[in-house]
Amino acid sequence: MARQQNVGAEQWQQWAEACLRALDFSEADARCLASSLAQTSLWGIDSHGIARLPHYLNRVVHGSILARPDIRIERSGPATAQAHGGQGHGIVVAHRANAAALELAREAGVGAVGVSNSSHCGAIGLYTRAAAREGLIGIGFTHSDAIAAPFGGRQPYFGTNPVSFAFPRQGGEPLCLDMATTSIPWNRVVNARRDGTALPAGVALDAEGRGATDAARVRALTPLGGEYGHKGYGLAMMVELLCGPLNGNPYGPHIGPMYEQLERARELGAFFIVIDPARFAGGAALAAVVAGMAAELAAQPGSPRAPGDPELAAQAQRQAWGIPVPPALKAEMAEWSGRLGQPLPPFLPPRGEA
Amino acid sequence: MARQQNVGAEQWQQWAEACLRALDFSEADARCLASSLAQTSLWGIDSHGIARLPHYLNRVVHGSILARPDIRIERSGPATAQAHGGQGHGIVVAHRANAAALELAREAGVGAVGVSNSSHCGAIGLYTRAAAREGLIGIGFTHSDAIAAPFGGRQPYFGTNPVSFAFPRQGGEPLCLDMATTSIPWNRVVNARRDGTALPAGVALDAEGRGATDAARVRALTPLGGEYGHKGYGLAMMVELLCGPLNGNPYGPHIGPMYEQLERARELGAFFIVIDPARFAGGAALAAVVAGMAAELAAQPGSPRAPGDPELAAQAQRQAWGIPVPPALKAEMAEWSGRLGQPLPPFLPPRGEA
Numbered sequence: 001m002a003r004q005q006n007v008g009a010e011q012w013q014q015w016a017e018a019c020l021r022a023l024d025f026s027e028a029d030a031r032c033l034a035s036s037l038a039q040t041s042l043w044g045i046d047s048h049g050i051a052r053l054p055h056y057l058n059r060v061v062h063g064s065i066l067a068r069p070d071i072r073i074e075r076s077g078p079a080t081a082q083a084h085g086g087q088g089h090g091i092v093v094a095h096r097a098n099a100a101a102l103e104l105a106r107e108a109g110v111g112a113v114g115v116s117n118s119s120h121c122g123a124i125g126l127y128t129r130a131a132a133r134e135g136l137i138g139i140g141f142t143h144s145d146a147i148a149a150p151f152g153g154r155q156p157y158f159g160t161n162p163v164s165f166a167f168p169r170q171g172g173e174p175l176c177l178d179m180a181t182t183s184i185p186w187n188r189v190v191n192a193r194r195d196g197t198a199l200p201a202g203v204a205l206d207a208e209g210r211g212a213t214d215a216a217r218v219r220a221l222t223p224l225g226g227e228y229g230h231k232g233y234g235l236a237m238m239v240e241l242l243c244g245p246l247n248g249n250p251y252g253p254h255i256g257p258m259y260e261q262l263e264r265a266r267e268l269g270a271f272f273i274v275i276d277p278a279r280f281a282g283g284a285a286l287a288a289v290v291a292g293m294a295a296e297l298a299a300q301p302g303s304p305r306a307p308g309d310p311e312l313a314a315q316a317q318r319q320a321w322g323i324p325v326p327p328a329l330k331a332e333m334a335e336w337s338g339r340l341g342q343p344l345p346p347f348l349p350p351r352g353e354a
Numbered sequence: 355m356a357r358q359q360n361v362g363a364e365q366w367q368q369w370a371e372a373c374l375r376a377l378d379f380s381e382a383d384a385r386c387l388a389s390s391l392a393q394t395s396l397w398g399i400d401s402h403g404i405a406r407l408p409h410y411l412n413r414v415v416h417g418s419i420l421a422r423p424d425i426r427i428e429r430s431g432p433a434t435a436q437a438h439g440g441q442g443h444g445i446v447v448a449h450r451a452n453a454a455a456l457e458l459a460r461e462a463g464v465g466a467v468g469v470s471n472s473s474h475c476g477a478i479g480l481y482t483r484a485a486a487r488e489g490l491i492g493i494g495f496t497h498s499d500a501i502a503a504p505f506g507g508r509q510p511y512f513g514t515n516p517v518s519f520a521f522p523r524q525g526g527e528p529l530c531l532d533m534a535t536t537s538i539p540w541n542r543v544v545n546a547r548r549d550g551t552a553l554p555a556g557v558a559l560d561a562e563g564r565g566a567t568d569a570a571r572v573r574a575l576t577p578l579g580g581e582y583g584h585k586g587y588g589l590a591m592m593v594e595l596l597c598g599p600l601n602g603n604p605y606g607p608h609i610g611p612m613y614e615q616l617e618r619a620r621e622l623g624a625f626f627i628v629i630d631p632a633r634f635a636g637g638a639a640l641a642a643v644v645a646g647m648a649a650e651l652a653a654q655p656g657s658p659r660a661p662g663d664p665e666l667a668a669q670a671q672r673q674a675w676g677i678p679v680p681p682a683l684k685a686e687m688a689e690w691s692g693r694l695g696q697p698l699p700p701f702l703p704p705r706g707e708a
Contacts, residue, residue, distance in 0.1 A: 076633040079433035080463030084635075109434030110627070112464040114634045137600070150651060150658035157654060165592035175595075177588035183579070202581070209655070225537070226580040227556075234531035234661035237647075238519035241529075245643040246491070246629075248636035252647070273464070273627060275600075279430040280468045281438075282602035289599040293591075293606070297504060300511060301563070304504035307588035 006322030011345035022340040024067040044314025047187030048123040054332040062262035079108035085118030094121035105274035115270040116247040125178030128166035132174030142270040143243040145255040149220040151233035154209025156220040161239035170287040177307035181236040182221040243269040321351040360676030365699035367392040376694040378421040395677040398668025401541030402477040408686040416616035433462035439472030448475035459628035469624040470601040479532030482520035486528030491629040497597040499609040503574040505587035508563025510574040515593035524641040531661035535590040536575040597623040675705040
């Protein structure tokens with residue numbers, strides 16, 4: 001069996017940009033997409049990082065993601081806008097929509113931007129962190145095709161519908177929560193199928209609605225909360241309404257599947273709310289209080305981790321050692337290198353991570 | 355042992371208003387507070403309904419909740435405002451702040467209002483539903499004193515920090531999620547202590563950080579998610595930052611306790627975001643799509659409940675049969691009737707509910 005190797009984030013990004021340019025992406029959009037995926041993998045979020053590029057390239061080739069989309073940001077009021085994604089790549093569209101929300105927040109104190117007719121936008125924490133790095137509070141939501149069973153239900157209905165919040169932190173990276181409203185994200189199932197590994201118990205159902213750990217048999221995830229899964233399910237529903245129906249997009253089972261029907265546009269949405277702390281009584285001190293609270297929490301009995309701590313730890317390690325590339329992913333990369341005439345990036349021996 | 359009786363919502367409300375008026379609340383504020391608590395109990399949310407009035411009255415008598423607060427709504431931009439609660443009752447302050455957010459949303463498309471120097475604001479779904487009844491999308495957050503252990507921690511740090519979202523639903527009540535970010539709300543522990551009942555397993559810790567079901571021994575709740583409780587914990591932290599530090603309020607363990615130090619002002623906050631669907635591409639059809647989605651979900655295998663369904667079922671029953679009053683609560687009501695010279699409302703024999 002082939003061994004896993006690593007790839008340097010910059011080397012991978014150059015390769016990805018070359019592949020996207022070969023498929024007619026603009027230089028700016030290729031960089032935006034490739035750097036976002038590299039960053040996500042540096043955070044250790046393998047479900048949403050470099051592993052997804054082959055799929056995205058495949059959708060571009062099949063015509064359901066446009067390399068040169070007509071993205072329009074239509075302002076609809078002093079603090080709102082609708083971003084029409086023009087069937088572009090979801091990461092490119094979401095960065096544009098989120099940037100508009102930042103601008104609105106600076107003007108009006110809060111900005112809300114909905115996204116329509118887009119595609120999978122990767123890790124939603126990319127956008128909330130971008131707001132927090134500018135001293136603003138980022139809130140983001142996105143949805144996907146039916147993969148989570150309702151609480152008490154047996155078949156998929158909503159996506160894993162993540163929510164993210166990020167706050168500026170004085171002297172450090174933003175404090176960022178980025179969580180699926182299921183116990184695990186669907187792309188962990190995809191990766192487990194690719195790598196032949198098992199899932200934890202209690203997080204997924206088979207085709208008959210029974211608990212399952214064999215990734216090949218899994219047909220639905222269960223909502224966050226276990227016995228109190230009505231809460232994860234309720235959150236998923238609220239995220240769905242903000243991302244789907246509010247923007248005129250389809251919802252739940254009416255959304256085309258991510259990994260099938262590759263010619264069909266995804267028609268996915270997202271929703272971004274950005275808040276300017278300066279408009280509130282504690283705004284001036286907020287970033288310092290965030291840093292103080294995080295430090296106080298880390299010193300509690302049991303040393304609880306803060307949201308985002310694992311991402312920052314992974315980033316420090318992967319910047320030094322590279323991003324792990326499982327054999328199946330390396331094979332996909334080699335295939336695209338061949339198809340697009342772009343030489344593979346150099347691979348490094350694996351270090352540290354299994 | 356005394357048996358539980360029921361009380362009619364209107365009769366209870368009249369009694370509560372008379373008690374509040376006797377403590378110098380204005381007619382409007384007494385009605386606002388009493389009707390909110392009666393409505394919450396009609397929804398079946400016994401943790402946040404009429405059972406809390408004796409405690410609130412006690413805080414008024416001890417001077418930490420002011421009957422005649424100077425509540426100021428200070429506009430800070432085209433879409434934002436800071437509500438200074440003036441140490442008023444949290445429910446009165448929150449209704450005013452939320453009304454300001456509705457007004458801002460109508461003007462700017464989205465409105466965000468933070469609350470400072472307030473007190474316990476009851477069920478946060480009161481406010482989001484108020485927005486949804488006006489055709490808007492309501493999002494609300496509030497916090498409380500330290501009662502939930504961090505994921506991986508052993509001692510309380512955050513409150514049960516609930517989040518709520520409500521959407522307008524054509525031909526029906528708003529679709530509303532109102533959830534604590536712990537598996538159960540703290541007031542269920544308070545009621546279990548009062549009534550001598552046990553808690554479910556896996557939701558609470560004792561003073562040493564071990565799992566506990568005896569309400570008398572419980573010192574902390576665990577975050578929503580069980581094994582994936584880093585998500586409930588992360589949500590609680592984000593809610594805390596929006597409600598506490600952003601508004602210049604204290605946070606977590608620095609907040610005065612609800613049921614002790616009755617002379618000490620709570621200095622609690624809240625945060626309301628209201629969105630006007632008309633500013634987004636799917637806004638015109640939203641309420642109809644919400645109704646259609648809820649109906650489609652109810653017809654799924656397993657007949658999953660939607661968020662808010664239990665509340666609507668409880669309301670239909672309690673409007674007919676009255677609100678249950680456990681013996682210990684009736685004794686508290688009798689004591690306040692005596693102290694304030696207000697005759698008790700008529701009680702009804704118990705029906706239907708245990």
